Amino acid sequence: MSAPKTFEPKIFRPEDDGPDRPRRGLDDESLRTQTTIYRDDLLAGQTMLITGAGSGMGKAAAYLAARLGAQVAICGRDPDKLDTTVKLVREETGSEVLAVPTNIRDPEAVEALIDKVHGHFGGIDTIVNNAGGQFPQDAIDFSRKGWLAVIDTNLNGTWWMMQEAAKRWREIGKPGNIINIVANVERGMPQAAHTCAARAGVIYLSKTLATEWSRWNIRVNCIGPGVIETEGFRMYPEEALARFHKANPMKMRGNAWDVAEAIAYLSSPAARFINGDLLIIDGGQAQWGVIWPAGMPDYFSEDGAA
Ligand SMILES: CCC/C=C/C(=O)SCCNC(=O)CCNC(=O)[C@H](O)C(C)(C)COP(=O)([O-])OP(=O)([O-])OC[C@H]1O[C@@H](n2cnc3c(N)ncnc32)[C@H](O)[C@@H]1OP(=O)([O-])[O-]
Numbered sequence: 001m002s003a004p005k006t007f008e009p010k011i012f013r014p015e016d017d018g019p020d021r022p023r024r025g026l027d028d029e030s031l032r033t034q035t036t037i038y039r040d041d042l043l044a045g046q047t048m049l050i051t052g053a054g055s056g057m058g059k060a061a062a063y064l065a066a067r068l069g070a071q072v073a074i075c076g077r078d079p080d081k082l083d084t085t086v087k088l089v090r091e092e093t094g095s096e097v098l099a100v101p102t103n104i105r106d107p108e109a110v111e112a113l114i115d116k117v118h119g120h121f122g123g124i125d126t127i128v129n130n131a132g133g134q135f136p137q138d139a140i141d142f143s144r145k146g147w148l149a150v151i152d153t154n155l156n157g158t159w160w161m162m163q164e165a166a167k168r169w170r171e172i173g174k175p176g177n178i179i180n181i182v183a184n185v186e187r188g189m190p191q192a193a194h195t196c197a198a199r200a201g202v203i204y205l206s207k208t209l210a211t212e213w214s215r216w217n218i219r220v221n222c223i224g225p226g227v228i229e230t231e232g233f234r235m236y237p238e239e240a241l242a243r244f245h246k247a248n249p250m251k252m253r254g255n256a257w258d259v260a261e262a263i264a265y266l267s268s269p270a271a272r273f274i275n276g277d278l279l280i281i282d283g284g285q286a287q288w289g290v291i292w293p294a295g296m297p298d299y300f301s302e303d304g305a306a
Pocket residue numbers: 011012013014132133134135136137143144145146147149150153183192226227232233235291293
């Protein structure tokens with residue numbers, strides 16, 4: 001049997017993109033052809049606000065929600081990315097998505113976002129905190145700025161969204177539903193320690209608030225995706241991407257639609273009694289498999305030195 005290929009971890013930056021790096025994930029044409037088990041009007045009468053919806057899972061979730069009859073608002077930092085979602089939804093459903101460019105790290109911008117969506121649609125039923133990300137690197141080499149960027153986005157940004165939404169729900173006496181997209185952190189994730197710390201924070205924040213906020217009829221749940229092929233894969237080196245399917249016993253990657261359908265379920269009346277839970281969508285990664293998003297050091301390979 002030939003020895004597995006191993007390589008030293010390296011830092012990859014998106015600006016290293018080139019012709020050798022194909023765009024990953026479901027493109028608009030693929031999204032248009034996805035089928036769903038849900039009935040057409042499952043989410044009719046609902047307003048959903050989805051963060052990070054100019055690409056990947058957020059875009060798929062926004063498109064599916066609109067297809068199922070929801071009124072949808074989206075945010076992200078890059079208005080051009082948000083426009084692609086607005087256009088897709090308009091072309092496929094005839095609905096208008098409200099796009100509000102927002103950096104979720106900025107609490108005042110988040111407050112203005114919640115105000116704007118309430119003003120436009122007259123309320124919000126479900127918030128999907130999907131915006132986030134990280135760069136792969138051995139933790140010992142994290143710069144202070146890099147650590148802070150990841151914590152500020154994934155933990156603080158998600159918190160600002162949750163708190164502003166909940167304050168408004170309490171004020172107007174309406175129920176609320178929060179879905180936080182986190183990650184599969186059960187066994188930790190080497191080279192993603194910053195995001196593991198932030199996501200573990202969000203998971204236990206959510207479990208706590210599921211209790212605290214139940215008196216206002218606000219449910220809080222998380223979804224933990226495993227390896228889901230999206231545009232976000234551009235953050236990782238090709239050599240690492242070639243092994244991503246080995247992260248789970250099904251030896252495959254999920255796609256954004258797998259997560260979008262779970263978001264639709266947790267937004268639907270079928271989930272009215274689900275609160276404080278973490279739904280893992282990872283092909284069994286919690287049980288078996290390895291992921292080294294910047295490349296596996298020899299030490300951990302099957303024929304490694306130790
Ligand atoms: C793992 C498999 C499963 C999970 C998959 C996914 O989640 S897929 C979905 C994944 N999707 C995404 O991850 C997409 C969203 N991700 C992001 O927007 C970024 O990853 C972010 C969260 C760091 C925000 O960053 P930002 O808006 O603040 O942008 P910024 O560029 O200004 O960085 C600030 C500082 O961070 C540091 N640093 C940054 N990059 C690297 C690097 N490659 N290398 C080393 N360090 C890096 C650096 O210190 C930098 O400061 P500097 O040295 O430039 O002065």
